Amino acid sequence: MRERIVTPGKVSEEEEIYIASLRPQRLAEYIGQRNLTEKLSVSIKAALQRGEPHEHVLLYGPPGLGKTTLAHILAHEMGTRLVVSSGPTLQRTGDLMGILTNLEQGDVLLIDEIHRLAAAVEEFIYPAMEDFKVDFVVDKGAFARVINVPLKKFTLVGATTRAGLISAPLRDRFGIIHHLDFYPAEELARIVKRSAGILEVGIAEEAAAEIARRSRGTPRVANRLLRRVRDYAQVKGQDQIDIAAVQDALELEGVDSVGLDALDRRLIKMMVDFYDGGPVGIESIAATLNEESDTLEEMVEPYLLKIGFLKRTSKGRLVGEPALRHLGFKLKGGRQQEFL
Numbered sequence: 284m285r286e287r288i289v290t291p292g293k294v295s296e297e298e299e300i301y302i303a304s305l306r307p308q309r310l311a312e313y314i315g316q317r318n319l320t321e322k323l324s325v326s327i328k329a330a331l332q333r334g335e336p337h338e339h340v341l342l343y344g345p346p347g348l349g350k351t352t353l354a355h356i357l358a359h360e361m362g363t364r365l366v367v368s369s370g371p372t373l374q375r376t377g378d379l380m381g382i383l384t385n386l387e388q389g390d391v392l393l394i395d396e397i398h399r400l401a402a403a404v405e406e407f408i409y410p411a412m413e414d415f416k417v418d419f420v421v422d423k424g425a426f427a428r429v430i431n432v433p434l435k436k437f438t439l440v441g442a443t444t445r446a447g448l449i450s451a452p453l454r455d456r457f458g459i460i461h462h463l464d465f466y467p468a469e470e471l472a473r474i475v476k477r478s479a480g481i482l483e484v485g486i487a488e489e490a491a492a493e494i495a496r497r498s499r500g501t502p503r504v505a506n507r508l509l510r511r512v513r514d515y516a517q518v519k520g521q522d523q524i525d526i527a528a529v530q531d532a533l534e535l536e537g538v539d540s541v542g543l544d545a546l547d548r549r550l551i552k553m554m555v556d557f558y559d560g561g562p563v564g565i566e567s568i569a570a571t572l573n574e575e576s577d578t579l580e581e582m583v584e585p586y587l588l589k590i591g592f593l594k595r596t597s598k599g600r601l602v603g604e605p606a607l608r609h610l611g612f613k614l615k616g617g618r619q620q621e622f623l
């Protein structure tokens with residue numbers, strides 16, 4: 284998929300540096316997700332009081348909502364190190380073995396996209412999580428022996444966009460399991476103002492609110508839009524970002540008043556024109572748009588479902604009435620009746 288400004292996922296290393304510079308370091312700086320931060324502030328205090336590592340944490344939810352940020356914060360609050368790895372890079376048990384044996388007492392190990400761990404690696408991780416040991420098989424055939432390697436007590440943070448793909452045995456080994464949901468606009472506006480403060484650029488209240496409304500409930504998108512708007516305002520010689528700068532800059536980017544971009548509009552228009560608004564399977568949508576169905580499911584669809592622009596049914600996806608209203612589309616066939 285070509286680069287989209289509203290994609291909630293990672294786009295480039297260069298952008299990662301910008302994103303990392305805006306990452307809150309402490310729990311108190313983490314905006315929103317109150318259920319989770321309250322739970323964590325108790326569990327962190329309790330672990331510190333006992334002088335033990337924090338329990339394992341599984342975070343799931345769409346990309347860009349602050350899972351990696353929380354892993355950083357957890358390590359910071361516990362006064363330990365964060366080691367980052369990811370499911371797709373851990374394909375052999377040896378890869379994980381190397382990481383685990385190098386962990387210090389209390390270190391936080393983040394495994395991003397943990398749903399993509401190879402099956403053998405996943406089984407290898409169970410005793411590591413439960414008893415802080417690994418059973419390593421050396422030699423083959425008749426000479427095969429299992430060596431029991433003790434580990435330092437560490438904290439595993441698993442992050443995933445696809446909770447449904449995590450096996451029950453893995454899930455059960457986490458002490459805290461939390462689903463991160465999209466952020467309300469009011470919280471995103473606070474995130475935008477905080478980021479503007481770090482970037483040392485002034486922003487009007489309603490300009491922050493406007494960026495928030497176009498950020499698809501996603502802090503990563505909010506920070507990315509802020510960057511484009513800041514550049515725009517700077518080039519125009521404005522020392523403060525006002526709402527006109529937001530509107531003009533984001534119009535240039537093709538991001539509309541609710542955060543839809545060209546791909547979203549193309550997707551909905553295609554469903555209306557070719558399938559009378561659905562139901563249509565995600566594979567057919569992907570084929571017609573020439574996109575990967577996984578990308579659509581992870582990066583495009585979640586927010587459209589959240590705001591009712593798409594609906595998921597057993598027969599496939601349906602265009603929702605708010606999408607037709609927002610885009611001024613009409614269905615030709617029978618389904619239009621449902622909306623009258």
Ligand SMILES: Nc1ncnc2c1ncn2[C@@H]1O[C@H](COP(=O)(O)OP(=O)(O)O)[C@@H](O)[C@H]1O
Nearest residue numbers: 302305306314346347348349350351352502503
């Ligand atoms: N609750 C929050 N408060 C402030 N900034 C946040 C929050 N959640 C995420 N961010 C910002 O959004 C960006 C993306 O967050 P990240 O942790 O990388 O998301 P994820 O790992 O879920 O994809 C980071 O720049 C981070 O600073």
Ligand SMILES: [Mg+2]
Nearest residue numbers: 350351352395
């Ligand atoms: Mg992440």
